[in-house]
Amino acid sequence: MSLLRLQGVTKRFGGLVAVDHVDLVVEHGELLGIVGPNGSGKTTLYNLISGVYLCDEGRIFFEDEDITDLPPYERAHIGIGRSFQIPRPFGAATVRENVAIGAMFGRMIGKVGEKEALEMADHYLSMLGLYEKRHKVSNSLTPVEKKLMEIARALAMKPKLLLMDEAMAGMNPKDIDGMVALIKKIGEQEKIAIVSMVEHIMRALVNFAERVMVMHQGKKLVDAPTQEALNDPKVIEVYLGRLTLEDKDAQSN
Ligand SMILES: Nc1ncnc2c1ncn2[C@@H]1O[C@H](COP(=O)(O)OP(=O)(O)O)[C@@H](O)[C@H]1O
Numbered sequence: 001m002s003l004l005r006l007q008g009v010t011k012r013f014g015g016l017v018a019v020d021h022v023d024l025v026v027e028h029g030e031l032l033g034i035v036g037p038n039g040s041g042k043t044t045l046y047n048l049i050s051g052v053y054l055c056d057e058g059r060i061f062f063e064d065e066d067i068t069d070l071p072p073y074e075r076a077h078i079g080i081g082r083s084f085q086i087p088r089p090f091g092a093a094t095v096r097e098n099v100a101i102g103a104m105f106g107r108m109i110g111k112v113g114e115k116e117a118l119e120m121a122d123h124y125l126s127m128l129g130l131y132e133k134r135h136k137v138s139n140s141l142t143p144v145e146k147k148l149m150e151i152a153r154a155l156a157m158k159p160k161l162l163l164m165d166e167a168m169a170g171m172n173p174k175d176i177d178g179m180v181a182l183i184k185k186i187g188e189q190e191k192i193a194i195v196s197m198v199e200h201i202m203r204a205l206v207n208f209a210e211r212v213m214v215m216h217q218g219k220k221l222v223d224a225p226t227q228e229a230l231n232d233p234k235v236i237e238v239y240l241g242r243l244t245l246e247d248k249d250a251q252s253n
């Protein structure tokens with residue numbers, strides 16, 4: 001039984017087909033990278049999987065259950081984790097409280113009390129290196145720390161599938177290497193399948209993903225083991241120019 005299965009998933013905005021008949025399978029514990037030029041439909045695909053948008057066509061299955069029509073919070077309860085399926089961070093609440101909310105409104109909903117939720121928060125904050133800041137008001141965190149808090153919050157939801165949307169945006173290359181190693185470790189430890197958009201930094205993608213899906217104009221262009229996907233002539237064509245720039249960035253860092 002696969003964890004997630006998309007069949008012909010399609011989403012239109014007016015005349016624009018943002019996601020165009022995409023088929024995708026994600027297995028339990030898999031580390032999948034999603035890449036594609038701006039506007040290729042990546043975020044819309046995440047929104048379809050997490051239930052922010054409903055599909056215009058196609059079906060979505062999670063552990064063989066048809067979840068096509070489920071609202072976002074019910075998808076969170078069955079194990080699809082994405083930080084903003086639950087209330088956005090409360091700026092005035094502490095970092096610890098924000099993560100505890102994840103614990104209480106995720107897969108363990110109704111099964112964890114406040115005390116246990118706070119303990120889970122401490123656990124995931126330690127994992128993400130934010131334990132020392134747990135009593136701070138979340139508004140006082142730096143943007144990178146806020147991302148880490150959101151990841152801790154998503155993990156506290158105990159997802160079987162974790163969708164990470166540009167989790168590494170705004171980080172420097174050294175932090176990104178650290179993040180990639182950490183996310184991989186967490187995925188393995190917690191047996192979570194992680195689908196991550198690893199944008200702009202090819203090295204991070206290669207280090208993170210076992211498999212890569214490349215999107216282009218709403219369609220799935222390539223879906224293959226990472227090296228194979230990156231060497232695919234269709235992918236090289238889509239990324240021509242971009243890759244060269246990134247290689248230069250990587251060398252100068
Ligand atoms: N809410 C929306 N309303 C109208 N068009 C949208 C909306 N969200 C995304 N789009 C369009 O859908 C296409 C795919 O966007 P998106 O999924 O954000 O791509 P990506 O994340 O790959 O950059 C783009 O052309 C974008 O302008």
Ligand SMILES: [Mg+2]
Nearest residue numbers: 039042043044
């Ligand atoms: Mg996007």
